[in-house]
Amino acid sequence: MNFLESIKERARAKLKTIVLPETEDIRTLKAADALLKEGITKVILIGNSKNIKDNSSGLDLSKAEIIDPAGYSEIAQLSEKLAELRKNKGMTREDAKTLLTKDALYLGCMLVKEGLADGMVAGAVNSTANVLRPSLQILKTAPGIKLVSSFFIMVVPDCDMGENGIFLFSDCGLVQNPSAEELAAIAQSSADSFKKLVNKEPKVAMLSHSSVGSAKHPDVDKVVEAVRIAKQNAPDIMLDGELQLDAAIVPAIGKQKAPDSKVAGSANVLIFPDLDSGNIGYKLVERLAKAEAYGPITQGISKPVNDLSRGCTAEDIVGVSAITAALAE
Numbered sequence: 001m002n003f004l005e006s007i008k009e010r011a012r013a014k015l016k017t018i019v020l021p022e023t024e025d026i027r028t029l030k031a032a033d034a035l036l037k038e039g040i041t042k043v044i045l046i047g048n049s050k051n052i053k054d055n056s057s058g059l060d061l062s063k064a065e066i067i068d069p070a071g072y073s074e075i076a077q078l079s080e081k082l083a084e085l086r087k088n089k090g091m092t093r094e095d096a097k098t099l100l101t102k103d104a105l106y107l108g109c110m111l112v113k114e115g116l117a118d119g120m121v122a123g124a125v126n127s128t129a130n131v132l133r134p135s136l137q138i139l140k141t142a143p144g145i146k147l148v149s150s151f152f153i154m155v156v157p158d159c160d161m162g163e164n165g166i167f168l169f170s171d172c173g174l175v176q177n178p179s180a181e182e183l184a185a186i187a188q189s190s191a192d193s194f195k196k197l198v199n200k201e202p203k204v205a206m207l208s209h210s211s212v213g214s215a216k217h218p219d220v221d222k223v224v225e226a227v228r229i230a231k232q233n234a235p236d237i238m239l240d241g242e243l244q245l246d247a248a249i250v251p252a253i254g255k256q257k258a259p260d261s262k263v264a265g266s267a268n269v270l271i272f273p274d275l276d277s278g279n280i281g282y283k284l285v286e287r288l289a290k291a292e293a294y295g296p297i298t299q300g301i302s303k304p305v306n307d308l309s310r311g312c313t314a315e316d317i318v319g320v321s322a323i324t325a326a327l328a329e
Contacts, residue, residue, distance in 0.1 A: 011325035016118035021104035023047030031317035033059040118328040123308030152295035172278035173296030183226035205248035205267035206241025
């Protein structure tokens with residue numbers, strides 16, 4: 001069973017409820033049909049009931065909960081709670097009601113906030129900024145986490161490195177040039193994400209062009225400081241650096257370049273020093289090694305909300321929904 005199929009099996013066992021707010025797009029409706037047909041998750045669709053029914057010809061959405069904001073019975077109560085959350089920003093109850101009625105992303109996040117759903121998946125239509133804005137305003141970051149970041153699960157065929165070819169790469173899609181403190185936060189979130197999704201012990205390598213002092217540069221200093229902060233904040237995580245990529249994942253080279261490290265040569269979580277290297281790295285592995293790349297998946301928000309590429313397929317929405325359900329366990 002491949003990685004995604006194993007995630008779907010876990011999702012089926014828990015049967016979480018995922019909000020899909022972008023019902024004006026046929027890909028969302030097709031994904032809802034597949035999620036329900038395969039029993040992967042329960043589904044809440046937000047939108048005009050008539051439009052959803054008119055646009056879903058040939059699909060079976062009979063088991064989906066359709067929430068039409070204009071007539072939703074809980075809108076007053078949710079508006080009151082949103083106004084309370086945003087009162088320091090001057091939001092009134094009427095402002096909140098207008099927002100929840102007109103913006104499905106805000107309504108979706110309130111459903112997750114109040115436990116009426118377990119997670120939300122969007123981004124087929126909306127930008128990353130539009131998806132994350134209500135998530136951060138309503139759900140906020142998880143306890144002890146100061147930064148929202150992203151990761152990819154990389155599944156490399158015929159590979160005995162990492163966790164039998166499975167790696168987590170971060171951050172490859174969100175934080176442009178993280179500080180040492182931000183890198184440490186990314187490492188902590190990534191270790192937690194790996195444990196939740198792969199069910200194995202994370203071994204975190206903080207990557208650099210240097211291994212254990214082999215080069216001197218302010219960029220190296222940033223990674224060294226990130227390692228110090230991460231070990232101080234989360235001493236239970238198996239984490240080390242700074243490490244070059246080969247020292248991180250190749251046992252013989254790890255033993256040669258960092259003989260005292262418990263991570264070198266066996267890392268399964270790779271933390272890149274900036275967005276450029278992370279984005280380039282995951283795409284190199286995806287294209288040259290023909291790896292499966294699942295993501296970007298958001299981490300650090302108190303409840304799972306995940307952003308899609310606007311070029312995604314219905315199958316991509318199904319996969320990200322399954323991962324979101326697994327993260328909601």
